[in-house]
Amino acid sequence: MALNRRNFLAGLSLLAASSALRKGFEFEDFHSLKALYKDDFLFGNIITGKQLEKSSGPELELLEREFNALTMENDMKWQLVHPAPEVWHFDPVNRFMDFCDRHGHQAIGHVLVWHSQTPSWVFETEQGKPIGRQQLLDRMKGHIQTLAGHCKGRLYAWDVVNEAIEDNGTFRKSAWYQQIGADFIAEAFRTAHEADPSAQLLYNDYNMHIPAKRRAVVALIRSLKAQGIPIHGVGMQGHIGLDYPDLNEFEKSIKAFANEGVKIHISEIDIDVLPNPYRSAEISTRLNYAPWKDPYREGLPPAVSDEQADRGEALFKVLLNHKESIERVSFWGLADGMSWKNNFPIRGRVNYPLLWGRNFEEKEILRRLRALKSQ
Numbered sequence: 001m002a003l004n005r006r007n008f009l010a011g012l013s014l015l016a017a018s019s020a021l022r023k024g025f026e027f028e029d030f031h032s033l034k035a036l037y038k039d040d041f042l043f044g045n046i047i048t049g050k051q052l053e054k055s056s057g058p059e060l061e062l063l064e065r066e067f068n069a070l071t072m073e074n075d076m077k078w079q080l081v082h083p084a085p086e087v088w089h090f091d092p093v094n095r096f097m098d099f100c101d102r103h104g105h106q107a108i109g110h111v112l113v114w115h116s117q118t119p120s121w122v123f124e125t126e127q128g129k130p131i132g133r134q135q136l137l138d139r140m141k142g143h144i145q146t147l148a149g150h151c152k153g154r155l156y157a158w159d160v161v162n163e164a165i166e167d168n169g170t171f172r173k174s175a176w177y178q179q180i181g182a183d184f185i186a187e188a189f190r191t192a193h194e195a196d197p198s199a200q201l202l203y204n205d206y207n208m209h210i211p212a213k214r215r216a217v218v219a220l221i222r223s224l225k226a227q228g229i230p231i232h233g234v235g236m237q238g239h240i241g242l243d244y245p246d247l248n249e250f251e252k253s254i255k256a257f258a259n260e261g262v263k264i265h266i267s268e269i270d271i272d273v274l275p276n277p278y279r280s281a282e283i284s285t286r287l288n289y290a291p292w293k294d295p296y297r298e299g300l301p302p303a304v305s306d307e308q309a310d311r312g313e314a315l316f317k318v319l320l321n322h323k324e325s326i327e328r329v330s331f332w333g334l335a336d337g338m339s340w341k342n343n344f345p346i347r348g349r350v351n352y353p354l355l356w357g358r359n360f361e362e363k364e365i366l367r368r369l370r371a372l373k374s375q
């Protein structure tokens, strides 16, 4: 009896060890997103300055294990990296580039010129008046030269200009546009190329499935190319929901941009599962909280989790159909609790837009994206 029990326990532990080994082996070699999709496109995610201060932990482990491209979520934005005229915070940027070098990630710079998260001093004289075209151009170019110059040769790509076109296809009436004119975009690309000739230069925006926006981005690419200004790619952000956008329209945009000879980066995917009357990623939007708009505080119902997985799978089928044109596909966050979507466009909701749950448990959508390539 005692012998039997010993044998039984020994057998169990052997089984456990071999299954752990097998799991580890399979995981390393076949099961990570970056391995599964290695013949298709880079598989990316984001990292924060705070995460980079840690030496270990589940976030870093997942980022190392699953992904081969990384973008800094916030720390390269003007407000953080260059908060005052003579102040530069390069430490997080350096940690980011070192981390990417160490772990074999392609590093994506985000972002050189954006209407948001740019301090007001950039646009004003000391008296608080608009600074005017020439001086603003000088400030923009100076910022790009210093930041892109600092990172020279170490980044795979830069989001040079972010969100400069409205959903209706007109230029956003940002301070950049109002004080400089539409050519701030050309000047930004020209300067970025001078500062770091080896980085791919991208125009990045949300709601790229909208036909008017698609046409405007195509026109922008043509205009830059006609002036001999390098634009190598388009970042289609991909902040989507369960029932928007129409993936046929999203696909039409992939084709339209690829036809212009630029690479596609799907740069910021998340899949919102909450009721959302507002279908955009304009960060200044704030709507009021109401309990009915926050229905899954106690957990994501399996049916909704399946719906999200279906949506993710449908999106990735489109992306795989266009893998020749797609350079990178990045999610905008790792685990649900970390997403900006918990506070946008309504603060304090419990959202589930990412691949891992709040305790880093694998979600159905993640299993489905792995299964899509394991068949």
Ligand code: G3I
Residues within 6 Å of the ligand: 073, 074, 077, 116, 117, 162, 237, 268, 281, 283, 340
């Ligand atoms: O770190 C401060 C914290 O100290 C402070 O207590 C707190 C109070 O609000 O704010 C914290 O900073 C916030 C920061 O995220 C870090 O969490 C900012 O308020 C908040 O505005 C900022 O939001 C970021 C947003 O861009 C604006 O920069 C999101 O994290 C980031 O995910 C989001 O990313 C953008 C892309 O850059 C461009 N495309 C759309 C995408 C989603 O909006």
